[in-house]
Amino acid sequence: MTVSQTYSFFLGCVMPNRFPNVEKSIREVLPRLGIHLEELEGASCCPAPGVIRSFDEPTWLALASRNLALAEKAGHDIITGCNGCYGTFKEALHIVHEHPEKLRDVQKVFKGLGLRYRAEADAKHLIEVVYDLGPDAIREKVVRPLDGLEVAVHYGCHLLKPSVLRPWKKSARPTFLDELVEATGAHSVKYKDKFQCCGAGGGVRGSNVPVSVDIAQEKIDNVLEAGADCVLNVCSFCHLQFEMSQAQLNKELGEERYRLPVVYYTQLLGLAMGLGPKELGLHKHVVSTEPVLRKVLG
Amino acid sequence: MTDAIARETIHIDDIDPEFVDALIAAGADRIRACLQCGTCSSVCPSGRRTAFRTRELIRKALLGLKGEVLSSPDLWLCTTCFTCLERCPREIKTTDAIILMRNMAVREGFMLPQHRKTSMKLIATGHAVPINDANMTKREELGLDRVPPTVHSHPDALEQVQEIMRRTGFTALIEGQGEED
Numbered sequence: 265m266t267v268s269q270t271y272s273f274f275l276g277c278v279m280p281n282r283f284p285n286v287e288k289s290i291r292e293v294l295p296r297l298g299i300h301l302e303e304l305e306g307a308s309c310c311p312a313p314g315v316i317r318s319f320d321e322p323t324w325l326a327l328a329s330r331n332l333a334l335a336e337k338a339g340h341d342i343i344t345g346c347n348g349c350y351g352t353f354k355e356a357l358h359i360v361h362e363h364p365e366k367l368r369d370v371q372k373v374f375k376g377l378g379l380r381y382r383a384e385a386d387a388k389h390l391i392e393v394v395y396d397l398g399p400d401a402i403r404e405k406v407v408r409p410l411d412g413l414e415v416a417v418h419y420g421c422h423l424l425k426p427s428v429l430r431p432w433k434k435s436a437r438p439t440f441l442d443e444l445v446e447a448t449g450a451h452s453v454k455y456k457d458k459f460q461c462c463g464a465g466g467g468v469r470g471s472n473v474p475v476s477v478d479i480a481q482e483k484i485d486n487v488l489e490a491g492a493d494c495v496l497n498v499c500s501f502c503h504l505q506f507e508m509s510q511a512q513l514n515k516e517l518g519e520e521r522y523r524l525p526v527v528y529y530t531q532l533l534g535l536a537m538g539l540g541p542k543e544l545g546l547h548k549h550v551v552s553t554e555p556v557l558r559k560v561l562g
Numbered sequence: 563m564t565d566a567i568a569r570e571t572i573h574i575d576d577i578d579p580e581f582v583d584a585l586i587a588a589g590a591d592r593i594r595a596c597l598q599c600g601t602c603s604s605v606c607p608s609g610r611r612t613a614f615r616t617r618e619l620i621r622k623a624l625l626g627l628k629g630e631v632l633s634s635p636d637l638w639l640c641t642t643c644f645t646c647l648e649r650c651p652r653e654i655k656t657t658d659a660i661i662l663m664r665n666m667a668v669r670e671g672f673m674l675p676q677h678r679k680t681s682m683k684l685i686a687t688g689h690a691v692p693i694n695d696a697n698m699t700k701r702e703e704l705g706l707d708r709v710p711p712t713v714h715s716h717p718d719a720l721e722q723v724q725e726i727m728r729r730t731g732f733t734a735l736i737e738g739q740g741e742e743d
Contacts, residue, residue, distance in 0.1 A: 277692070278691050280710035281692060281697055281714075284706055287710075291706075304711070305719070306712065306713055306716040307711075307719075308719070309684055313642065315680055318664040318665065320735055322730050323726075323727060323730040323731075327727070373730060421643040425645070425647070425648055426647055426648065461641050461643035461645070463607065464641070466638075467638060467674075467677055468640075471676040475611060479607050479608070479611070482610075
């Protein structure tokens with residue numbers, strides 16, 4: 265039933281340069297689902313919506329358009345595993361589609377650089393492409409059901425909002441990611457303020473670490489209180505936030521109080537598909553994934 | 563505890579009547595419809611733990627208190643989670659308005675030193691978070707290319723990205739923000 269489709273794989277910054285283990289799991293798992301990844305050679309920062317867009321929107325729009333132009337030239341849509349990059353591309357496309365004069369501004373900036381841009385390539389989040397296959401198709405790929413694993417699902421903000429510019433049927437409290445998690449045999453647990461922000465975006469992680477970590481701590485505390493074995497995400501920046509904030513909190517507390525494994529969706533699915541922890545980069549985490557592996561592999 | 567709360571006076575000199583018009587022209591088109599209900603503040607993850615109040619920011623913007631709004635560090639506490647934008651009963655694009663105000667703040671010279679640093683990294687490498695030795699090693703150990711196939715592997719692509727930033731004025735804008743702390 266696997267129908268092959270090809271996308272230009274947009275890496276961004278945080279995934280290839282800080283969490284290549286997440287990148288590894290995506291490269292292992294997606295082709296096995298019939299989703300083929302072509303390199304987007306020479307891509308830059310998306311650029312980050314919370315910082316670069318906040319500093320100078322025309323620069324953000326021009327650089328985002330350049331990345332989209334590279335995909336357009338390759339003849340594919342972009343696929344990304346970062347909510348921030350996803351948000352940048354969705355919003356940048358919306359702006360040039362709604363305001364043709366802004367597309368002309370971008371084309372003017374590109375003049376003589378050998379870049380052709382017509383805003384024709386779309387951008388998709390990998391979880392959108394996986395959900396299009398459907399939870400049933402995912403279930404068929406499972407050879408090692410993750411029975412008994414309690415997972416706290418974190419969607420992340422830019423995957424869902426602004427909802428008018430997103431493809432999801434429900435604008436509030438969606439369930440698509442929970443369905444995909446449960447397709448692996450794991451259980452998606454209920455927890456307080458599930459849809460709250462991780463606290464990393466908007467340039468807050470970069471400029472005000474205490475506030476940023478405090479938001480993450482509230483979220484992690486809620487997940488721990490629900491008794492989850494791990495927090496699951498689909499965004500390299502949320503992933504960084506949950507990994508790094510726990511290390512920072514432990515350092516401040518002088519004790520290893522925070523040990524909640526942080527797992528990316530393709531890592532979880534890869535385990536259920538029978539791949540080994542090393543193939544999925546699960547041995548390269550900041551917070552050890554051992555408790556999850558013990559429960560899954562015995 | 564019988565003291566009256568100190569009276570806060572807004573001086574006419576602090577009001578720039580063109581500020582709201584500039585915000586609206588830049589895209590915050592429904593901002594005047596704000597009824598100060600406070601939904602934005604009540605759903606704000608930063609507002610839960612800091613003195614940042616989205617409602618107050620919007621009110622001050624509507625009053626034309628340009629200097630106070632653009633120079634306030636609170637402007638940089640928004641995580642751009644879009645919850646306020648989703649919940650605003652007047653459908654004001656709150657988050658977009660904050661981003662517009664941040665653009666204005668940077669043009670006025672109000673930029674946090676850490677943000678200038680991030681921008682300098684983008685200008686130098688094409689990545690806001692560039693690769694480092696530890697992660698090149700980690701990539702190799704994972705069986706990935708030591709250097710990712712991004713601008714990091716393509717000097718000509720980096721040159722193109724840098725030329726775009728020169729043309730949009732970003733390089734001059736950031737270099738004009740004064741020296742790092």
